Amino acid sequence: MADPELAALRAARLSQLQQSAPSGGAQGAGSGEDAEKRRAEEQMRRDLLATALEPAARERLSRIALVSPARSTQIESILLRMAQTGQLRGRVSEQQLIDLLEQAEEAQLKTSAKGAIKFQRRVDLDDDDDFDL
Numbered sequence: 001m002a003d004p005e006l007a008a009l010r011a012a013r014l015s016q017l018q019q020s021a022p023s024g025g026a027q028g029a030g031s032g033e034d035a036e037k038r039r040a041e042e043q044m045r046r047d048l049l050a051t052a053l054e055p056a057a058r059e060r061l062s063r064i065a066l067v068s069p070a071r072s073t074q075i076e077s078i079l080l081r082m083a084q085t086g087q088l089r090g091r092v093s094e095q096q097l098i099d100l101l102e103q104a105e106e107a108q109l110k111t112s113a114k115g116a117i118k119f120q121r122r123v124d125l126d127d128d129d130d131f132d133l
Contacts, residue, residue, distance in 0.1 A: 003090075005051045006083065013044050049076060052083045056094040064101075074104060 020037060053061065065072035078100065082088050092100075 003051060006048070009044065009047055009051065010084070016040065016044075045076065045080065048080055048083060052079055052088055052092055053097070054091045054093050057092050057097040060094055060097055071101075071104075075100060078104070 049061070050058065061072060061075065064075070079092065
């Protein structure tokens with residue numbers, strides 16, 4: 001692990017998950033606990049992204065989230081997975097984020113091109129010359 005802050009965040013998240021796992025018996029307060037859990041996970045996600053991205057890259061990702069929330073979530077998931085597996089060496093710059101966006105776009109275009117349906121219409125041989133009067 002290259003970043004000590006990232007290691008601390010991972011350890012905190014692991015301990016949080018271990019504490020919340022045994023408490024599955026109470027159903028009455030489950031919705032409040034679920035909301036709290038989701039809020040904590042979202043906060044953890046933001047903290048990890050804050051440590052993994054440079055300020056310019058974070059700003060670009062937030063602007064992308066305004067325009068396309070699904071794309072932003074996809075890129076955030078990719079970045080978090082890369083950070084958790086140790087594929088990130090240092091902080092991600094804005095140019096590296098742009099490269100990642102381009103790669104995701106190319107991958108999406110490849111998958112959408114495969115599923116495209118092409119219609120072939122039959123061409124009727126309709127000649128007006130058949131009616132010689």
